[in-house]
Amino acid sequence: MAAQRPRRQPTLDEVAERAGVSRSAASRVINKAPHVSRATRDAVERAIKEMGYLPNRTARALATQQTGIVALAVSHDDPELFADPFFAQVIVGVSAALEETDLHLLLCLASSGRGRSRLTNLLHTRGVDGIMLMALHGDDPLTHIVRRAGLPAVYGGRPLNFEPQWYVDSDNLGGARLATEYLIGLGRTRIVTITGPMSSDVGRARHRGYREAMIMAGLIPYATAEGDFTEAGGAAAMKSLLDSHPDLDAVFAASDNTAAGALRVLIDAGRSVPANVAVVGFDDLGTAERTDPPLTTVHQSVQALGREMTRMLVELIAGHEPSSVILPTKLVLRDSA
Amino acid sequence: MAAQRPRRQPTLDEVAERAGVSRSAASRVINKAPHVSRATRDAVERAIKEMGYLPNRTARALATQQTGIVALAVSHDDPELFADPFFAQVIVGVSAALEETDLHLLLCLASSGRGRSRLTNLLHTRGVDGIMLMALHGDDPLTHIVRRAGLPAVYGGRPLNFEPQWYVDSDNLGGARLATEYLIGLGRTRIVTITGPMSSDVGRARHRGYREAMIMAGLIPYATAEGDFTEAGGAAAMKSLLDSHPDLDAVFAASDNTAAGALRVLIDAGRSVPANVAVVGFDDLGTAERTDPPLTTVHQSVQALGREMTRMLVELIAGHEPSSVILPTKLVLRDSA
DNA sequence: AACATCGCTGGAAGCGCTTCCAGTTTACCT
DNA sequence: AGGTAAACTGGAAGCGCTTCCAGCGATGTT
Structure with missing residues (x-):
């Protein structure tokens, strides 16, 4: 089956010959460049149609120094982490935005050392026109690699130790403040928080939002335990908080997974949610509806x-200077608070 | 910041010159081709190291007619569907396998017509060396597109109306049989099933497994309702089954999401699981642990x-003739049956 | 009628690499 | 020492495209 047509794709030369014009003329009509007469255009266009011509990507890339490909690099130690629906959603957004362009998406899970060196190589060999980076921890070597490659790069979320020139991030600070203020508005006062890893910017920002809201309201940040954005981490943190502050009446969890773990522990401990203790999470990527x-x-x-990362990268590649953006977050009310 | 080093990457010519040899000689050492003296190799290798040379991907691709990129195309009407953890897992597997090669992964969400035509174009312009296809429904236009392009192609799961030459699939039939047999072994006899869409091979295979197991055991397939692999679909199907066959004592759901919906309806209807009615799902991608x-x-x-798809594609690209594989499935016991 | 101006054209030189081929050197036999 | 085979080498021709540039005839200006 699948008769592999060995028939070669026609080349630009062949098209030009058939149309009775020079190769440069043919190239011009394909690229919609100026200086081509009506007659020439028509002839070339007919030849193209008749021969089913499509310009060879690679050849064009070599001539223009543009591959038409952008990379999305996801850096993390554990490949399993990629299973988090977060990334799937990012990809959906990126793909949607790319569909408006004629760029394609190269996906790099740069976890292992091998993956990282493959990525480095890709960048230095000019395999892509630009790159989007996600999930960087602390001082990820990727940041240096990318900087050294001198390629357009945009960050999704901010790395901890430096502020990239181009990034897009969610308003973690504002969101956390919102959540905490809501709990305060409910009349809760002994509000604790389970943070994300404090070695990440997200973790820190969401914690800061909590603190700011508490202090602004004249309350003292009641207690804090560090989690790691996972359900198990949330459960463990909740246990220790319940031990140390048994009279807590609300918890702001830095992620929904964390909240899910906390929820389980609370219920097991006989607390009723939200009556007894109110819980607010962060993310709203599906888990939140299922707890x-x-x-x-x-x-x-x-x-x-x-989407924004992509738009920004496209601008950058086009030689413009976009500005970074912070995306708004909003509170979604369900039953846990 | 990020001082974009405008310094051009050195070219092979420059390396050759510095090493005092011809470009072809240099090329030979880079490609580990035979017919190069010790002296030449050393000289070239030193030059490479000193200049930090890395061969330009595009140029090489043009010369060899190999891009070093493979595509993973996910076809579906709804972009949101990509959020299903299934795809993330596939990608993790693919990436792991690719890491052993020097191929990179291009991800195509070919949902819209635009996405599809972009993919077609990519294939015809020789933008990739091969392609992996997933989530094809019925007679997806993609199959024709791909066949016409005459590129190495492997399928993940079988499309409905034709058996691709190269594919890898899970043993849906066997898995469904396993599940049903287990329910039978539990002494249940009024076992119903909620299928996936019967317009898909997976849906059909899992349904067939159920029927076969029932018949082999001398039971009559008690009742069937069609679902769509979603939780909502599962819930709806469960409701109608409960109406028509209130005495059912077990249900085999063709996916975990389906099962989750069914579970909810059963509990709401006052049935206890598994005491009253036993439930078995299919997939085991996380949801199963959370119900x-x-x-x-x-x-x-x-x-x-x-992983297998990737290995197969790599073989195909290398000019070998791999054979399709069916991956085993196994029963995982938890509490619902 | 003479001149500058403009749009259009094809030739040619790349982009950076691989690979064929003929020529040269070296090594090996007898 | 002479002859042959093998190992090595660099030149040159691609891969398929873009783009610069000089040349061309057809307009527009005084």
């Missing part, structure tokens, strides 16, 4: 993140 | 699927 009770949470639009 | 009670389900290794 029991469903989570009140801070929604961030991850698809928008992907 | 209440946790689902007994048929596990398929989606990462392995990705």
Whole structure:
């Protein structure tokens, strides 16, 4: 089956010959360049149609020094982490935005050392026109690699130790503040928080939002435990908080997974949610609807993140100077608070 | 910041010159081709090191007619569907396998007509060396597009109306049989099934497995309702089954999401699971552990699927003739049955 | 009628690499 | 020492496209 037509794709030379013009003329009509007469254009266009011509990507790339490909690099130690729906949503956003262009998406899971060196190589061999980076921890070597390659680069979320020139991030600070203020508005005062890893900017920003809201309201930040954005981490943190501050009446969890873990522990401990203790999460990527009770949470639009990153990268590649953006977050009310 | 070093990457010519040899000689050492003296190799290698030379991907691609890129195309009407953890797992598998090669991964969400035509174009312009296809429904236009392009192609899961020459699939039939047999072994006899869409091969295969197991055991397939692999679909199907066959004592759901929907309806209807009615799902991609009670389900290794597809494609590109594979599935016991 | 101006054209020189081929050197046999 | 085969070498021709440039005839200006 699948008779592999060995028939070669026609080349520009062949098209030009058939149209009775020079190769440069043919190239001009294909690229919609000026200086081509009506007659020439028509002839070339007919030849193209008749021969089913399509310009060879590689050849064009070599001549223009543009591959028409952008990379999305996801850096993390654990490949499993990629299974987080977060990334799928980013990809959906990126893809949607790319569809408006004629760029294609190269996906790099740069976890292992091998993956990282493959990426480095890709950048230095000019395999892509630009790159989007996600999930960088601390001082990820990727940042240096990318900087050294001198390629247009945009960051999704900010790395911890430096502020990239071009990035798009969710308003983590504002979202966390929103969540905390809501709990305060509910009349809760002994509000604790389970943070994300404090070695990440997200983790820190969301924690800061909590603190700021508390202090602004004249409350003292009641207690903090560090989580790691996972359900297990959330459960562990909740246990220790319940131990140290048994009279807590609300918890702001830095992610929905964290909140899910906390929820489980609370219920097991006989607390009723939200009556006894109110819980608010962060992310709203599906988990929030599936917990029991469903989570009140801070929604961030991850698809928008992907879309904005892409738009920004496209601008950059075109030689413009976009400015970084912070995407708004909003509170979504469900049953846990 | 990020001082974009405008310094051009050195070219092979420059390396050759510095090493005092011809460009062809230099090329030979880079490609580890035979017929190069020790002296030449050393000289070239030193030059490479000193200049930090890396061969330009595009130029090489043009000369060799190989891009070093393979595509993974996901076809579906709804972009949101990509958020299903299934795809993330495939990608993890694919990436892991690619890491052993020097191929890179191009991801195509070919949902819209625009996405599809972009993909067509990519294939015809020789933008990739091969392609992996997933989530094809019925007679997806993609199959024709791909066949016409005459590129190495492997399928993940079988499309409905034709058997591709190269594919890898999970043993859906066997898995469904396993699940049903287990329910039978439990002493249940009024076992119903909620299928996937019967317009897909997966849906059909899993349904067939159920029927076969029932008949082999001398039971009559008690009742069937068509679902669509979603939780909502599962819930709807469960409701109608409960109406028409209120005495059912077990259900085999063709996916975990389906099972989750069914579970909810059963509990709401006052049935206790598994005491009153036993439930088995299919997939085991996370949801199964998060339902209440946790689902007994048929596990398929989606990462392995990705890995095998990749291996197969790599073989194909190398000019070999791999043979298709069916990956085993296994029953995972939890609390719902 | 003479001149500058403009749009259009094809030739040619790349882009950076691989690979064929003929020529040269070296090594090996007898 | 002479002859042959093998190992090595660099020149040159691609891969398929873009783009600069000089040349061309057809307009527009005084």
